[in-house]
Amino acid sequence: MQEVTNYGKELREAIHAGEAAMQKLENAEKHLSSAKSWGWLDVIGGGAVISFVKHWKVNSAMExxxxVKKALWNFQRELQDINDCVGMNIEIGNFLVFADFFFDNFLVDLMVQQKISEMQDQVVNARINVNRVLKELYRIERGVEF
Structure with a gap:
């Protein structure tokens, strides 16, 4: 009985961590979109004020x-707790590859619009993967009585 209770607790924690990661991904997507818009204004000759706002938006997106990176690491840890609890293996895909790729390379090329677009694509893909895992966790949660 204790194992079922622990499993239920770990499952709820993983769901909560996944939902938090989704929220962070959605926020990041909005910030990247804003940075991209300001970047295009700067590309077409926006001047000093536009450049300042663009840099501020890019810094916000980086924050x-x-x-997102922290939330994805937390989600991964919570999924590992479920795996440890019942010997189940829930794959989380390349979430952390996305985070590592971003932080290893994006700082150098931050002003490049193509890089912002690529990061938007990565965020969308991460959201799809987190959503897929959350659906599986919800399905499992419905089948378990606590």
Whole structure:
């Protein structure tokens, strides 16, 4: 009985961590979109004020992506707790590859619009993967009585 209770607790924690990661990913997507818009304005000759706003938006996006990285690490840890609890293996895909790729390379090329677009694509893909895992956790949760 204790194992079922522990499993239920770990399952709820993983769901909560996944939902938090989804929220962070959605926020990051909004920040990247804003940075991209300001970047295009700068590309077409926006001047000093536009450049300042663009840099501010890019910095905001970077801060959000740092939060995404933390949330994805937490989600991974919680999924591992479920795996340890019942010997189940829930794959989380390349979430952390996305985070590592971003932080290893994006700082150098931050102003490049193509890089922002690529990061938007990565965030969308991470959201799809987190959503897929959450659906599986919800399905498992419905089948378990606590």
């Amino acid at each position: 959000e992506l740092e939060e």
